[in-house]
Amino acid sequence: MIVTSKDYDKAVVMNIEEERLDAHNSNELKNELMNLFEEGKSNIVINLQHVRFIDSSGLGALVSGFKNAGSREGSVKLCALQKQVKSMFELTRLHRVFEIFPGEEEALASF
Amino acid sequence: MKNLLEVDIKVPNQTKYLRLIGQIGENVAGTLQKFNNSDPEELAYHINLVLTEAMANAIKHANKNDPDKDVHISINLTDDQLSIKVYDQGQGFDISSGDIVTPDPELEHGRGVFLIRTLMDSVKYRRCEKGNVLEMHKLLHKTSNNTKD
Numbered sequence: 348m349i350v351t352s353k354d355y356d357k358a359v360v361m362n363i364e365e366e367r368l369d370a371h372n373s374n375e376l377k378n379e380l381m382n383l384f385e386e387g388k389s390n391i392v393i394n395l396q397h398v399r400f401i402d403s404s405g406l407g408a409l410v411s412g413f414k415n416a417g418s419r420e421g422s423v424k425l426c427a428l429q430k431q432v433k434s435m436f437e438l439t440r441l442h443r444v445f446e447i448f449p450g451e452e453e454a455l456a457s458f
Numbered sequence: 459m460k461n462l463l464e465v466d467i468k469v470p471n472q473t474k475y476l477r478l479i480g481q482i483g484e485n486v487a488g489t490l491q492k493f494n495n496s497d498p499e500e501l502a503y504h505i506n507l508v509l510t511e512a513m514a515n516a517i518k519h520a521n522k523n524d525p526d527k528d529v530h531i532s533i534n535l536t537d538d539q540l541s542i543k544v545y546d547q548g549q550g551f552d553i554s555s556g557d558i559v560t561p562d563p564e565l566e567h568g569r570g571v572f573l574i575r576t577l578m579d580s581v582k583y584r585r586c587e588k589g590n591v592l593e594m595h596k597l598l599h600k601t602s603n604n605t606k607d
Contacts, residue, residue: 367480369514370514371473410563410565439560
């Protein structure tokens with residue numbers, strides 16, 4: 348999985364450079380998030396601008412990160428969701444769990 | 459019931475093939491422009507998703523990630539429905555048959571079957587010769603102004 352991360356004052360922005368987030372690569376996303384937590388970084392913005400497709404495993408990996416961040420008094424927030432990806436969050440009611448922003452700037456400003 | 463399209467494919471029991479199968483589903487959905495179930499982009503996503511979820515369940519839960527097993531997928535399009543069958547070679551997995559209930563949003567697992575049952579009109583899982591088959595159907599409604607096509 349290709350992921351790039353950039354540190355800002357209040358949070359890390361993780362950019363997922365993949366078109367699909369599914370059962371083939373969702374464990375890698377969990378591991379990438381776990382690596383950040385182990386570095387003491389628990390406020391994270393995940394930029395999903397490149398993700399065109401997400402399945403239940405991809406959603407599960409994001410929920411896992413959300414819960415892990417919460418247990419470390421941090422937070423995982425999302426930004427730049429494509430239309431169909433956003434509709435998956437609505438269908439599964441996950442839009443009520445995650446804070447979702449149009450872009451990185453708005454997400455970073457919320458910390 | 460006119461048979462318009464039939465796709466039969468057997469792939470190794472590996473998640474790296476999810477993308478391929480999902481893409482085939484999107485391409486099949488692309489032939490459904492004359493139906494008004496939903497907008498074409500949404501329908502393509504839903505077919506991709508249903509195939510991805512069904513195949514991931516077959517690989518992980520039924521075939522237990524055994525690399526020597528296969529998953530067989532059959533997509534059949536008639537003039538009034540899209541049928542998808544996903545055959546596994548394992549002991550099967552649990553697919554609830556009661557009311558469709560949205561899973562607790564804070565759970566990490568349990569959304570796959572919910573998504574399949576929500577997006578398809580009928581879903582059955584039964585034993586077959588070499589394992590089990592997940593049978594899913596979506597009814598297609600023609601738009602009123604091109605029913606003579």
